[in-house]
Amino acid sequence: MYFIKIFILVLLILILFMTNTLAEENKELCDCKPLRNLSLHNPLMEGDDIWELQQQLKDLGFYKGEINSIYDWQTYLAVRNFQYTSGLKETGIVKEELWVELAEALNKRSTITATNKRSQAPEGKVSLLINGYKRQMTVLSDGEAYYSFPVAIGKASTKSPIGEWAIIAKDKDWGGGFGVRWMRLNVPWGIYGIHGTNKPGSIGSAASHGCIRMFNRDVKVLYDWVEVGTRVKIIGRRDKIEINHDLKPRNVGADVLLFQEKLRGYGFNPGYTDGRFGGDTKKAMEEFKYIYGLKDDLEGDQNSFYILNIQ
Incomplete structure (x- = not known):
C-alpha cells in the first residue's frame, strides 16, 4: 500500500509538471491575448x-x-x-x-473587406486551403472551390505552420485576441488555430504569431460550415527545417513533416503531412526501405536521408 501511495504521488507530480510546462509553451506559441490599451508610459511599453x-x-x-x-x-x-x-x-x-x-x-485603400455574401453552407465534404502567399482561405466542397475569405497569417518571425492539419476543437465567444470564434488545429508543436480578431486592419497581412485571423463577420460563417475533423491545408513560406537525428514511429515535429514531404515527393504515401510518424508513414517507410534494399526497419536514418536528398 505504501509503494502504491508513493507511485500515485510521483505520478501526480509528473502530471503537474507537464501541465505547467505546456502552459509555458502555450504562452510563447499563441498570440491570442486580450486587447490592452497602449499609451506613452515610463518605462516604455513593448509588444x-x-x-x-x-x-x-x-x-x-x-x-x-x-x-x-x-x-x-x-x-x-x-x-x-x-x-x-x-x-x-x-x-x-x-x-x-x-x-x-x-x-x-x-x-x-484596399479591396480587402469582410465578404461573406454567401450564407448557405456547402453541400459536399468541406476542407480548407489557406494560401499564405495570397493571404486567402478557400473553402472546398468535395474538393472544388466553393468560397474564399481574406485572412491574416503569421508574421516573418512567427510564421503560420505549413502542412496538412485538422480542426480538433471549436469554441464561441472567447473574446480578446480570439475574436468571436476559435477553431484549433492539430499542430503537434504548439497551439495554432483559426479565429476572429479585434484588429481587423491586420487582415490581408502577415501579422500574427502563426494563427490564421479572419474578420469576425467571416469567421462566424466559417464556424458553421466546418466540423471537428475538417481538414485544413496551409501553404506558404516557412523557416528551414533541419533533421539532426534518426526518426522513429511516434516521433512528432517539423522534422517528421519534412520527412513525410520527401517521401511523398519520391512516390510514397505517408498520409497527411502533419508532423506525426504514425501508421500511414510507417507503411510508406516499409515500402520505401523494401524498394531501396535498406535495413528492414521503420527508422528514418542517414541512408534514408541521403536517398531522399535531405541535407
Whole structure:
C-alpha cells in the first residue's frame, strides 16, 4: 500500500509538471491575448501589438520611424496625428475603437473587406486551403472551390505552420485576441488555430504569431460550415527545417513533416503531412526501405536521408 501511495504521488507530480510546462509553451506559441490599451508610459511599453500598430500606421503614412515594437515618442505622435485626421479625440491612447478606425482607413485603400455574401453552407465534404502567399482561405466542397475569405497569417518571425492539419476543437465567444470564434488545429508543436480578431486592419497581412485571423463577420460563417475533423491545408513560406537525428514511429515535429514531404515527393504515401510518424508513414517507410534494399526497419536514418536528398 505504501509503494502504491508513493507511485500515485510521483505520478501526480509528473502530471503537474507537464501541465505547467505546456502552459509555458502555450504562452510563447499563441498570440491570442486580450486587447490592452497602449499609451506613452515610463518605462516604455513593448509588444507585438505595438509592432502591429506601427505597421498599420506606417501603411497609412502616419508613422515614419523604425518598426521596433516600442510605444515611443514617434509612435505616440503618429497615433495623435491619425486621431486628428480621423476626427477623434487626440489622446495618444490606443483602445479597441482605434483598431477599428485603422481597419476602416486601411480598407478604403484596399479591396480587402469582410465578404461573406454567401450564407448557405456547402453541400459536399468541406476542407480548407489557406494560401499564405495570397493571404486567402478557400473553402472546398468535395474538393472544388466553393468560397474564399481574406485572412491574416503569421508574421516573418512567427510564421503560420505549413502542412496538412485538422480542426480538433471549436469554441464561441472567447473574446480578446480570439475574436468571436476559435477553431484549433492539430499542430503537434504548439497551439495554432483559426479565429476572429479585434484588429481587423491586420487582415490581408502577415501579422500574427502563426494563427490564421479572419474578420469576425467571416469567421462566424466559417464556424458553421466546418466540423471537428475538417481538414485544413496551409501553404506558404516557412523557416528551414533541419533533421539532426534518426526518426522513429511516434516521433512528432517539423522534422517528421519534412520527412513525410520527401517521401511523398519520391512516390510514397505517408498520409497527411502533419508532423506525426504514425501508421500511414510507417507503411510508406516499409515500402520505401523494401524498394531501396535498406535495413528492414521503420527508422528514418542517414541512408534514408541521403536517398531522399535531405541535407
